[in-house]
Amino acid sequence: xxxxxxxxxxxxxxxxxxxxxxxxxxxxxxxxxxxxxxxxxxxxxxxxxxxxxxxxxxxxxxxxxxxxxxxxxxxxxxxxxxxxxxxxxxxxxxxxxxxxxxxxxxxxxxxxxxxxxxxxxxxxxxxxxxxxxxxxxxxxxxxxxxxxxxxxxxxxxxxxxxxxxxxxxx
Amino acid sequence: xxxxxxxxxxxxxxxxxxxxxxxxxxxxxxxxxxxxxxxxxxxxxxxxxxxxxxxxxxxxxxxxxxxxxxxxxxxxxxxxxxxxxxxxxxxxxxxxxxxxxxxxxxxxxxxxxxxxxxxxxxxxxxxxxxxxxxxxxxxxxxxxxxxxxxxxxxxxxxxxxxxxxxxxxxxxxxxxxxxxxxxxxxxxxxxxxxxxxxxxxxxxxxxxxxxxx
Numbered sequence: 001x002x003x004x005x006x007x008x009x010x011x012x013x014x015x016x017x018x019x020x021x022x023x024x025x026x027x028x029x030x031x032x033x034x035x036x037x038x039x040x041x042x043x044x045x046x047x048x049x050x051x052x053x054x055x056x057x058x059x060x061x062x063x064x065x066x067x068x069x070x071x072x073x074x075x076x077x078x079x080x081x082x083x084x085x086x087x088x089x090x091x092x093x094x095x096x097x098x099x100x101x102x103x104x105x106x107x108x109x110x111x112x113x114x115x116x117x118x119x120x121x122x123x124x125x126x127x128x129x130x131x132x133x134x135x136x137x138x139x140x141x142x143x144x145x146x147x148x149x150x151x152x153x154x155x156x157x158x159x160x161x162x163x164x165x166x167x168x169x170x
Numbered sequence: 171x172x173x174x175x176x177x178x179x180x181x182x183x184x185x186x187x188x189x190x191x192x193x194x195x196x197x198x199x200x201x202x203x204x205x206x207x208x209x210x211x212x213x214x215x216x217x218x219x220x221x222x223x224x225x226x227x228x229x230x231x232x233x234x235x236x237x238x239x240x241x242x243x244x245x246x247x248x249x250x251x252x253x254x255x256x257x258x259x260x261x262x263x264x265x266x267x268x269x270x271x272x273x274x275x276x277x278x279x280x281x282x283x284x285x286x287x288x289x290x291x292x293x294x295x296x297x298x299x300x301x302x303x304x305x306x307x308x309x310x311x312x313x314x315x316x317x318x319x320x321x322x323x324x325x326x327x328x329x330x331x332x333x334x335x336x337x338x339x340x341x342x343x344x345x346x347x348x349x350x351x352x353x354x355x356x357x358x359x360x361x362x363x364x365x366x367x368x369x370x371x372x373x374x375x376x377x378x379x380x381x382x383x
Contacts, residue, residue, distance in 0.1 A: 055191035
């Protein structure tokens with residue numbers, strides 16, 4: 001999303017396609033599978049609203065929360081228009097991003113944001129070992145470091161990240 | 171339209187957005203409204219004749235401090251509420267702090283004054299028009315802010331409307347204070363607050379109706 005705001009069309013397209021699946025599942029689950037056409041309408045409306053109001057995304061906050069807030073708002077608005085009462089709680093963010101098993105991909109959007117605050121070298125170490133799943137030995141070879149240096153680097157990086165998250169993310 | 175085509179169309183229409191676009195849009199609405207409102211104040215009511223002299227006195231600045239602090243907190247709050255995932259954060263309760271200070275100051279003055287003066291300190295010479303004038307001077311700013319909010323994405327419409335109204339009321343009060351020559355804290359605490367609260371209530375009402383997207 002950060003690249004999209006800067007005008008990167010390809011990144012934006014990828015992002016929209018990913019969200020597409022989540023949003024469809026979210027609306028189908030909320031409306032019931034008998035209302036697939038409504039869900040599709042809502043999905044399109046949400047994508048358009050996100051697009052038109054993308055400048056309201058604050059890059060220092062989690063992207064998933066922003067998308068969820070819009071999706072939820074559109075759903076409530078739909079219920080209001082169609083006079084149907086919402087029978088169940090609408091404000092559980094997990095419903096949107098837990099609704100597909102590919103949610104690791106979206107978590108990455110937030111993870112990228114966090115990682116950007118670390119020094120370049122530490123960031124690459126954590127990405128290789130903790131996200132891409134390289135072994136310590138492989139990472140050591142790639143960065144021409146000793147294995148223990150990799151371990152220490154990753155450990156320190158994670159601790160720094162933890163501290164930043166506790167700080168409230170700024 | 172197929173959703174896939176929609177995504178392609180949207181992705182083809184992505185222009186870079188400015189950083190802090192929310193603050194800029196709201197600031198623009200506020201500024202345009204304030205210019206109009208200032209013009210109305212100068213042409214209709216006129217700046218108080220003893221402005222230069224009044225600037226040397228404390229009560230003059232007290233009124234601006236009250237209006238300005240509410241306006242600044244209101245802006246901080248609306249900048250958050252204009253986003254879909256925005257909550258008030260610390261600004262929410264904080265916006266009542268200027269009112270608390272003002273009421274404390276007014277009570278202090280009132281109880282320190284001789285009894286026969288108290289009524290005059292509350293009613294001043296312009297209690298009949300004060301709140302009304304504030305509402306009128308706030309209107310251009312109110313429209314400016316609502317225009318801005320309509321292009322943003324508030325999800326708590328009543329609250330966002332109320333805050334936008336309060337901000338417009340405080341900004342209108344700031345402008346009105348150039349005309350108003352009342353100087354007693356009890357008067358300000360009652361009538362200025364009434365003016366601001368009236369615009370805030372109007373905002374809450376209209377927020378629900380006009381800010382949907």
